[in-house]
Amino acid sequence: MPARPELLLEFADDELILGWRNSEWTGIAPFLEEDVAFSSIAQNEIGHARALYELAAQELGTDADSLAFDRTPEEYRCAPLVQLRLVPDWARTIARHVLYETADAIRIEQLKEHDDAELAGIAAKIEREEVYHRLHAEMWLERLRAEPRYAEAVEELWPYALGVLEPELRPVLAERVGRAEVAAVERSAPGEEFAALWEEMTMVRRSAPVGAQW
Amino acid sequence: MVTAEAVWEALAEIPDPEIPVISLVDLGVVKDVAVEGDHVRIAFTPTFMGCPALETMRAEMEEAVTALGGEAQVDVLLDDSWSTDKITPAGREKLREAGFAPPTPRGAGTTTLVQLQSRAFRCPYCGSSETRLDNIFGPTPCRSVRYCESCRQPFEQFKTI
Numbered sequence: 106m107p108a109r110p111e112l113l114l115e116f117a118d119d120e121l122i123l124g125w126r127n128s129e130w131t132g133i134a135p136f137l138e139e140d141v142a143f144s145s146i147a148q149n150e151i152g153h154a155r156a157l158y159e160l161a162a163q164e165l166g167t168d169a170d171s172l173a174f175d176r177t178p179e180e181y182r183c184a185p186l187v188q189l190r191l192v193p194d195w196a197r198t199i200a201r202h203v204l205y206e207t208a209d210a211i212r213i214e215q216l217k218e219h220d221d222a223e224l225a226g227i228a229a230k231i232e233r234e235e236v237y238h239r240l241h242a243e244m245w246l247e248r249l250r251a252e253p254r255y256a257e258a259v260e261e262l263w264p265y266a267l268g269v270l271e272p273e274l275r276p277v278l279a280e281r282v283g284r285a286e287v288a289a290v291e292r293s294a295p296g297e298e299f300a301a302l303w304e305e306m307t308m309v310r311r312s313a314p315v316g317a318q319w
Numbered sequence: 320m321v322t323a324e325a326v327w328e329a330l331a332e333i334p335d336p337e338i339p340v341i342s343l344v345d346l347g348v349v350k351d352v353a354v355e356g357d358h359v360r361i362a363f364t365p366t367f368m369g370c371p372a373l374e375t376m377r378a379e380m381e382e383a384v385t386a387l388g389g390e391a392q393v394d395v396l397l398d399d400s401w402s403t404d405k406i407t408p409a410g411r412e413k414l415r416e417a418g419f420a421p422p423t424p425r426g427a428g429t430t431t432l433v434q435l436q437s438r439a440f441r442c443p444y445c446g447s448s449e450t451r452l453d454n455i456f457g458p459t460p461c462r463s464v465r466y467c468e469s470c471r472q473p474f475e476q477f478k479t480i
């Protein structure tokens with residue numbers, strides 16, 4: 106397991122960027138209920154990111170907004186799975202949702218048992234909300250599991266899903282998803298798709314004077 | 320001289336910014352109040368982590384302490400000490416009266432889809448349990464949307480977390 110600040114930043118960056126990607130469905134989801142669901146899930150994920158950044162910031166001597174918005178694109182540690190821009194492809198969006206929430210549950214279970222009480226506490230708090238994300242993912246999995254487009258999307262995203270977790274946890278994910286472990290797409294310096302997201306996400310922050318209050 | 324009791328009373332007057340029928344004390348988000356001279360330390364536990372009302376709650380608690388002549392320090396606890404079981408019985412009743420079905424008590428295990436899709440949830444308008452889940456998610460992170468088959472009224476269900 107990585108050292109504490111790295112672990113918090115990886116987790117926070119995953120949640121922030123997935124939250125951002127989920128929010129791209131706001132207004133254009135296939136029907137109104139999903140507009141509401143993806144927007145709400147996005148809001149939760151960004152809330153989790155904020156709390157995780159705050160914990161990391163206490164240790165790094167900075168604040169949550171600086172960690173979320175003031176780093177260069179190369180400094181983000183989010184898994185490649187959450188960086189992919191998937192709108193307007195619903196099958197791939199649901200495949201990512203199912204795979205990410207399954208992987209995230211495994212990560213949270215491990216953190217809840219952490220010796221560090223702060224990490225264990227925040228993981229337990231996040232888990233309370235993640236339960237509903239998994240129920241939503243489960244509902245969609247039931248609807249789409251027999252669809253060829255969904256199966257193709259899972260096939261494509263599976264190496265990315267493995268890259269969300271540390272190597273020692275990957276066999277657990279493989280077992281839960283019912284697939285063989287393959288070479289994972291590892292965390293590395295983010296690519297062009299992320300750079301475009303970063304441009305948009307940090308635009309307001311970069312345009313305002315340092316220290317502006319919102 | 321500020322007393323802990325006066326601070327609790329003042330906090331019980333602050334409405335939840337999104338569901339104003341219920342106070343912050345009813346909501347169970349004030350974990351502790353410690354007073355030393357004029358210094359008032361409030362231990363505050365957020366509800367849903369992405370809830371935009373958290374900043375407003377914090378500012379209103381600080382204002383209430385200032386009005387009592389104290390100096391507030393609000394410590395936001397990022398631990399797991401809040402759950403919907405912390406909402407007081409009076410708070411649950413106020414929610415129901417305002418048309419929000421209160422959260423069901425937390426069971427031993429985690430919530431399942433079968434439970435959410437079951438008819439164990441009562442309509443806050445007519446009391447019928449002939450209700451169905453319309454959407455796990457709703458207008459704010461804390462709510463789901465259900466529909467009452469008896470009085471044909473959609474209603475908001477506070478999520479159990």
